[in-house]
Amino acid sequence: MGNELNQERQGGSSLVVGLDAGGTRTRAVLATAADGRPLGEGAAGPGNALTVPVPQLTEHLAEAVGQAVPEPVRDRVVAVAGGFAGATDAAADEPGRRNALAALTAALRRLGIEAGPPVIGSDIEAAFASAPGAPADGLALVAGTGAVAMRITDRRGTATVDGDGWLLGDDGSGFWIGRAAVRAALRMADGRGAxxxxxxxxGRELGVPGDVLPGGASGGAVRRLSPDVVQCGAEGASREARREAVPPASGPAAAGGQPAGPARTGAAGTGSPVDRHPLPPHDDTPWSRLHREAYRRHLLPAVMAEPPIRLARLAPLVVEAAGDAVALAILDEAADQLAESIRALEPRPGERVVATGGLLGPGGPLTSRLEARLQTLGLPLDWVPDGRRGAVALARLAHQGRT
Structure with a gap:
């Protein structure tokens, strides 16, 4: 990429910048305006236009763009487009869009880049445009720490399902899965659940003392898993190992023998699956009531001491435990929730669904499950790693519209 940039410095062709500004980090790509060939990249801190203060957002944008675009070629940048978490292009006075526009305009001015008004959209719109051919219409789905589905019409989000945050929604997300894991653990401890x-x-992840865990310090509960799943947990559950440990979505769910397809999903769709489909609360694990009470006393403060969204980090534990009936029920219900979000957008058979996020990538724990559910709706699923390519495509389209 460095050699190509050196050639471009001498060639004098027009350049564009695409930004993918998410809740965790901001990434910028410098590309040629003619064919979108990437020439440089940069990264900085979070880019959520609603939660990051404008001065800090400006710093992150300036840092990312500054890394991607060397000073000698900044006068050749003809268009800039950014997909921002917390922003949309639905209305000019939308708060997230307003914040993103102010911060990006200030950052470009600071860097001496005069490329005209930047294009501002959501990170979901940018991710959708990252699919092959930079599609203009279809359905987008994000399933990572949070979860949201969106209908895209003429490259703009026109209908949104979920994305309502940890308190009110994000059903089927990494947070949702992590919370379901804790709920299942607490229900087992107090005798209400399977x-x-x-x-x-x-318990181990949250620092509960080993002598109050199920089976005591010997870890008997883990030994009840199949050896390959235990090994998966011992090695940190690599993405490849997790893929092998998760059965495909087709066929009956392990919990209750219910079909895996979208028809299983209830109308409410808000609680944990272990609440709505409990197995008989019979437990032969040597776990006394005294130890169960101690477990709860340690677990609850550990959960409450952190921001709720941190529960998302527990989602990989559900994948590690995929030989466990309750864990399987959680993963199946998460896929049901995501399919229900797509269904709420009233898709037409054959309509494109572009997905992104760690739960749905190659080897992701919900990928095959969701594909099976969407097949019943006649919907193909494409996956993109992020919105950088789409942001570049949107910048190129903006440049073409101005010339």
Whole structure:
């Protein structure tokens, strides 16, 4: 990429910048305006236009763009487009859009880039445009820490389902899965729920003393898993190992023998699956009531001491425990929730669904499950890693519209 940039410095062709500004980091790409060939990249801190103060957002944008665009070629940048978490292009006075526009305009001015008004959209719109051919219409789905589905019409989001945050929504997300794991552990501890290895895995992750875990310090609950799943947990559950440990979505769910397709999803769709489909609360694990009470006393403060969204980090534990009936029920219900979000957008058979986020990538724990559910709706699923390519495509389209 460095050699190509050196050639472009001498060639004098027009350049564009695409930005993918998400809740965790901001990434910028410098590309040729003619064919979108990437020439440089940069990264900085979070870019959520609603939660990051404008001065700090300006700093992150300036840092990312500054890394991607060397000073000698900044006068050749003809268009800039950014997809921002917390922003949309639906209305000019939308708060997130207003913040993103102010911050990006200030950052470009600071860097001496005069490319005309930047194009501002959502990170979901940019991710959708990252699909092959930079499509203008279809459905987008994000399933990572949070979850949201959106209908895209003429490259703009026109209908949104979920994305309502940890308190009110994000059903099927990494947060949702992590919270379901903790709920399952607590329900086993107090006698309301089915026995599950998640009680031990969650307890260990959150620092519960080993002598109050199910089976005591010996870790008997983990030994009830198949050897390959235990090995998966011992090695940190690599993405490849997790893929092998998760059965495909087709066929009956392990919990209750219910079909895996969207028809399983209830109308409410808001609680944990272990609440709505409990297994008989019979538990032969040597776990006394005294130890169960101690477990709860340690677990609850550990959860409450952190921001709720941090529960998303427990989602991999559910994948590690995929031989466990409760864990399987959680993963199946998460896929049901995502399919229901797509269904709420009233898709037409054959309509494109572009997905992004760690739960749905190659080897992601919900990929095959969701594909099976969307097949029943006649919907193909494409996956993109992020919105950088789409942001570049939007910048190129903006340049073409101005010439």
């Amino acid at each position: 026995p599950t290895v998640l009680a031990e895995l969650v």
